[in-house]
Amino acid sequence: MPISILNTLHDPAVRDLAWVIGSPGLPDALSTPYHSRVVDDAWCSLQLENAADWLHALDLTPQPLHEFIAARPTRRLGHYFETLISYWLMHMPQTRIIATNLQVQDGLHTLGEYDFLFRDACGTVTHWEAAVKFYLQAQPQAEQRAFIGPGTRDRLDLKLERVFQRQLLLGSSAAGQQALPDGLRLDKAQAFIKGYLFYHASAFERRAVPGVSSAHLSGWWARHALEAIPQASADNRWIILPRMHWLAPARLNADAHLAADAQVMTGGELHNMLDAHFRLKQDALLLCEMQNTGNEWREVSRGFVVCSSWPIIDTPVIQ
Numbered sequence: 001m002p003i004s005i006l007n008t009l010h011d012p013a014v015r016d017l018a019w020v021i022g023s024p025g026l027p028d029a030l031s032t033p034y035h036s037r038v039v040d041d042a043w044c045s046l047q048l049e050n051a052a053d054w055l056h057a058l059d060l061t062p063q064p065l066h067e068f069i070a071a072r073p074t075r076r077l078g079h080y081f082e083t084l085i086s087y088w089l090m091h092m093p094q095t096r097i098i099a100t101n102l103q104v105q106d107g108l109h110t111l112g113e114y115d116f117l118f119r120d121a122c123g124t125v126t127h128w129e130a131a132v133k134f135y136l137q138a139q140p141q142a143e144q145r146a147f148i149g150p151g152t153r154d155r156l157d158l159k160l161e162r163v164f165q166r167q168l169l170l171g172s173s174a175a176g177q178q179a180l181p182d183g184l185r186l187d188k189a190q191a192f193i194k195g196y197l198f199y200h201a202s203a204f205e206r207r208a209v210p211g212v213s214s215a216h217l218s219g220w221w222a223r224h225a226l227e228a229i230p231q232a233s234a235d236n237r238w239i240i241l242p243r244m245h246w247l248a249p250a251r252l253n254a255d256a257h258l259a260a261d262a263q264v265m266t267g268g269e270l271h272n273m274l275d276a277h278f279r280l281k282q283d284a285l286l287l288c289e290m291q292n293t294g295n296e297w298r299e300v301s302r303g304f305v306v307c308s309s310w311p312i313i314d315t316p317v318i319q
Helices: 003-007 012-022 041-050 052-060 063-070 077-091 156-165 167-172 174-179 267-280
Strands: 096-106 109-119 125-137 188-200 217-223 237-240 251-253 285-292 296-306
Touching: 003 012, 012 041, 012 052, 012 063, 012 077, 041 052, 063 077, 077 096, 077 109, 077 125, 096 174, 109 167, 109 174, 125 156, 125 167, 125 296, 156 167, 156 188, 167 174, 167 188, 188 296, 237 267, 267 285
Parallel strands: 125 188, 188 217, 217 296
Antiparallel strands: 096 109, 109 125, 237 285, 251 296, 285 296
16 A cells, blocks of 8 residues: 555545555455455555545545535444545446345345445446455464454454455345346455554464455554553554544644544553453553654554453354
8 A cells, every 4th residue: 555645634534544545454355255346456556556646535524524524424334435436436446336235135035135235437347345354363373263253243254254255245146237237347346444453462473364355454463451552662552543534544733622522642651541441341542652753642553452361252243
């Protein structure tokens, strides 16, 4: 990802938009099972470079993007991710969105939905299955099944199986074809899946995982009160990253906060806050280590702190 472009943007929503466009994906586009069915990193990087002037202009006057987001309120990060994709595709030259979240029904049974149907400048009609995911490696094995969501109700291998074995095959089913607008024929179906994988702060090493892009974004995770939180520098500070700000790397003005519940903390303040949180709750928290560059704080690493007994899997893992 051309990080230099992201670093020149200041508005949080515009930075999230740039991250959506140019960040590396989770599935490996070169993996045989996913061949030609993944939006690859090189294409995403090129799109970010092509959109640089547009993004810089939007950064100066971000109100249109803010209004677009405000018209689609949500507390779900995946929906926010899709909103940013919609805004991007709407402004991509010679690209027309045909449908979003188009459901496919087989009688009374819903088989799935087309997240995005669009026609590009070459006239190609594409179906994108979009998702943004965050998984922690709960076991030391370098396998997709070792990665689970912080809430333990999601697993990487099951998610990718659903996307590639079900969702991207909708267009080849009778019900999927019937759901398409009259006369429309799909040319290709691809996964647009981004996010982070988090590795244990001390016990696990980052190793190649079959089917996962070697360029994927990553962080660390640790159990509260049992394992040390890694810190690059004692001079750095910490913030708790609110869920709706999990996309682009965090940046804060030196005298500002990311949100009401995100303030810069020393290591001691962080540990006190974590103690208070985990006395009452078991929800995982996403932390960012922040470095002061003079006039702002910038993220240098991120990681999840989970409860001391994590993972507690008392509900079925879902896809």
